[in-house]
Amino acid sequence: MFSWLHLYRMIPLLIAQIVLTLFVFFMLLNSAAVMVYFERKVAAMLQQRLGPYLVGPRGLLQPVADVIKLMFKEELRPRAADPLLFALAPIISAAAAFAAFAVVPFGAETTFFGLLSDPLRLQVADVNVAVLVIFAIASMSVYGIVLAGWSSNSKYSLLGSLRASAQMISYELSYGLALASVLVMANSLSLTDIVNRQAGVWFHVIPRWFLFVQPLGFLIYLTAGIAETNRAPFDFPEAEQELVAGYHTEYSSMSFAMFFLAEYINMVTVSAVATDLFLGGWHGPFLPESLGWIWFLLKVTAILFFYVWMRWTLPRYRYDQLMHFGWRVLLPLAVVNLLATAAGVLYFDL
Amino acid sequence: MFDTNELVLNMGPQHPSTHGVLRVVLRLDGEKVVDADVVIGYLHRGIEKLCENRNWTQIILLTDRMDYVAAATNNVGYCETVEKLMSLEVPRRARYVRTILCELQRIASHCLWIGTHAMDIGAMTVFLYAFRERELILDLFEEFCGARLTYNSMRIGGLPLDIPPGWDGKVLEFCKIMSSKIEEYEELLTHNRIWLERTKGIGVISGSEAVALGLSGPPLRGSGVPRDVRKDEPYAAYDEMEFEVPIGASGDTYDRYLVRIEEFRQALRIIRQATEGLPEGPIVGKVPRLIKPPAGETYHAIESPKGELGYFIVSDGKSTNPYRFRVRPPSFCNLQGLRRLVKGHLVADVVALIGSLDVVLGEVDR
Numbered sequence: 001m002f003s004w005l006h007l008y009r010m011i012p013l014l015i016a017q018i019v020l021t022l023f024v025f026f027m028l029l030n031s032a033a034v035m036v037y038f039e040r041k042v043a044a045m046l047q048q049r050l051g052p053y054l055v056g057p058r059g060l061l062q063p064v065a066d067v068i069k070l071m072f073k074e075e076l077r078p079r080a081a082d083p084l085l086f087a088l089a090p091i092i093s094a095a096a097a098f099a100a101f102a103v104v105p106f107g108a109e110t111t112f113f114g115l116l117s118d119p120l121r122l123q124v125a126d127v128n129v130a131v132l133v134i135f136a137i138a139s140m141s142v143y144g145i146v147l148a149g150w151s152s153n154s155k156y157s158l159l160g161s162l163r164a165s166a167q168m169i170s171y172e173l174s175y176g177l178a179l180a181s182v183l184v185m186a187n188s189l190s191l192t193d194i195v196n197r198q199a200g201v202w203f204h205v206i207p208r209w210f211l212f213v214q215p216l217g218f219l220i221y222l223t224a225g226i227a228e229t230n231r232a233p234f235d236f237p238e239a240e241q242e243l244v245a246g247y248h249t250e251y252s253s254m255s256f257a258m259f260f261l262a263e264y265i266n267m268v269t270v271s272a273v274a275t276d277l278f279l280g281g282w283h284g285p286f287l288p289e290s291l292g293w294i295w296f297l298l299k300v301t302a303i304l305f306f307y308v309w310m311r312w313t314l315p316r317y318r319y320d321q322l323m324h325f326g327w328r329v330l331l332p333l334a335v336v337n338l339l340a341t342a343a344g345v346l347y348f349d350l
Numbered sequence: 351m352f353d354t355n356e357l358v359l360n361m362g363p364q365h366p367s368t369h370g371v372l373r374v375v376l377r378l379d380g381e382k383v384v385d386a387d388v389v390i391g392y393l394h395r396g397i398e399k400l401c402e403n404r405n406w407t408q409i410i411l412l413t414d415r416m417d418y419v420a421a422a423t424n425n426v427g428y429c430e431t432v433e434k435l436m437s438l439e440v441p442r443r444a445r446y447v448r449t450i451l452c453e454l455q456r457i458a459s460h461c462l463w464i465g466t467h468a469m470d471i472g473a474m475t476v477f478l479y480a481f482r483e484r485e486l487i488l489d490l491f492e493e494f495c496g497a498r499l500t501y502n503s504m505r506i507g508g509l510p511l512d513i514p515p516g517w518d519g520k521v522l523e524f525c526k527i528m529s530s531k532i533e534e535y536e537e538l539l540t541h542n543r544i545w546l547e548r549t550k551g552i553g554v555i556s557g558s559e560a561v562a563l564g565l566s567g568p569p570l571r572g573s574g575v576p577r578d579v580r581k582d583e584p585y586a587a588y589d590e591m592e593f594e595v596p597i598g599a600s601g602d603t604y605d606r607y608l609v610r611i612e613e614f615r616q617a618l619r620i621i622r623q624a625t626e627g628l629p630e631g632p633i634v635g636k637v638p639r640l641i642k643p644p645a646g647e648t649y650h651a652i653e654s655p656k657g658e659l660g661y662f663i664v665s666d667g668k669s670t671n672p673y674r675f676r677v678r679p680p681s682f683c684n685l686q687g688l689r690r691l692v693k694g695h696l697v698a699d700v701v702a703l704i705g706s707l708d709v710v711l712g713e714v715d716r
Contacts, residue, residue, distance in 0.1 A: 316472025
């Protein structure tokens with residue numbers, strides 16, 4: 001029987017859940033801003049320059065200035081563009097980017113210092129097939145890119161979106177297989193379970209992270225993750241020197257900002273998922289479980305730094321070379337890795 | 351109605367990597383280039399015609415504006431042509447300083463090339479590293495003649511002024527810095543797997559074909575033809591310098607890259623020799639007050655950073671300006687090879703190939 005009392009007891013948890021959802025949304029927006037600043041500063045360090053330093057103390061308000069500038073720009077649309085799809089494409093990209101993070105856990109259960117009677121998971125939605133959800137939604141974001149390129153009715157955009165679809169086909173298989181080997185090891189599709197499988201240490205020193213049993217899988221995941229987020233050296237869909245700006249050549253103002261936002265949030269999501277799958281999520285020494293999110297943030301930052309570092313160091317691949325690389329190198333490696341993992345689990349009960 | 355198999359892509363004149371205002375009309379099959387039409391003329395200022403209406407000294411300043419990233423080399427080429435026309439003797443010290451300036455300019459120009467070439471292929475950081483060193487050269491030039499880009503740093507018969515005190519020491523110090531920085535560029539690129547895949551086997555051109563197309567400079571030497579005006583028809587003080595002419599083997603983008611990297615080192619070698627052996631003496635030869643070459647015509651070529659830079663000048667012997675002034679710009683002739691090079695490659699390679707030819711549109715259009 002439906003009990004009012006039961007509902008009453010649920011209310012604090014419900015409010016906490018809503019607050020958490022809004023908080024995650026807000027922090028994702030912020031993370032994009034912080035990433036812009038972080039990327040510009042790191043790039044400046046690598047290139048022996050100063051980077052932004054005029055707006056606010058140490059240039060900290062630069063992302064705010066960028067956003068304000070973009071908001072006041074005129075929204076332009078080519079006359080020959082398809083109005084509906086042209087408007088829809090950035091929304092798909094941004095929405096997919098936000099949605100994918102919903103199932104990513106970023107901390108252990110907490111009662112917020114005893115405020116709640118029942119512990120709350122630091123995660124917007126605990127889905128028991130979280131990995132599949134992320135995989136599905138991440139693939140959706142490519143539709144944003146393809147539609148943007150097609151609806152702009154511009155040649156550079158079209159080439160950019162064609163490259164995006166070619167790229168997606170070549171990396172997603174190995175991306176999925178790299179994930180699969182972790183799933184086999186964890187025996188679960190829920191990210192929370194996968195993270196909890198990585199708690200503890202081996203021989204009192206080595207953390208039980210999947211990174212140490214799946215080094216190859218981790219590398220494949222990272223490489224495919226760069227392709228997934230369209231970052232250099234795999235940034236063909238928007239290769240500035242070749243295609244001007246690729247699929248978002250014709251976009252301006254906030255619709256351009258949406259693509260920009262989507263790119264950075266995708267980076268954060270890919271790094272967060274990598275942290276959960278391979279780096280033990282919020283588990284780490286020295287800190288109590290309830291402060292695990294600090295570890296989580298540190299690990300995500302380390303992976304993001306790696307992405308930024310790669311972008312400003314390496315030349316760009318050619319898109320047919322990525323396809324060769326994806327099919328001939330990455331995919332066989334991922335298959336071998338998965339088979340070896342499966343054999344290991346089956347015979348040695350890893 | 352439309353040919354559905356080909357996409358005509360108009361690349362430039364406003365495009366991030368056409369090095370100025372080059373326009374390339376590409377006919378694409380997918381991303382494969384079927385044909386390319388190179389359109390030039392967006393930077394035409396009529397410099398050759400302009401020169402026919404200026405007196406012989408004023409022209410030096412106009413030559414600055416052709417290859418504006420290697421102005422000193424242009425000055426040297428022009429002054430030597432007029433000196434040849436007038437059979438003027440240039441003092442040894444002036445020839446040595448010219449050699450130093452030419453080689454510094456070569457390094458500055460190659461710095462700009464490696465920066466933009468690497469950026470076209472997506473390696474952004476090299477650009478800032480190379481410009482950091484180019485800045486040092488510009489400082490040296492600023493100290494020598496007061497300008498940082500358009501130097502106007504030569505006079506017919508010699509130099510406008512002697513080198514400032516202590517300048518030669520600074521040049522040697524720069525050589526020391528630069529030789530370690532070349533290693534830095536090489537670390538980032540030479541053995542980089544992506545760089546190799548992007549440049550090896552791209553835009554292969556054989557030696558004979560390169561000669562037939564009239565290529566010169568690193569694009570020609572990359573194909574294995576050891577043609578260098580500095581060695582073959584020495585000018586300035588190159589006959590007294592010891593240096594090697596690097597050549598490539600297969601004539602692809604990677605070889606052209608290696609040739610230029612080696613030219614960095616050879617340029618440093620020449621600068622060191624010339625600075626250390628800088629003779630004393632006057633800086634201007636015996637030049638008449640009014641420069642009025644005798645009637646006649648002459649062609650004189652020098653090795654600019656881009657290739658063979660030649661001046662063909664006709665003097666009627668009566669007026670104080672040339673009767674006909676014609677430049678053989680290396681960028682213009684090298685750009686002719688682009689159509690041949692890009693065929694069958696992808697869009698991404700087109701920008702790599704434009705960068706690999708190292709053209710300056712100011713010189714192409716004049």
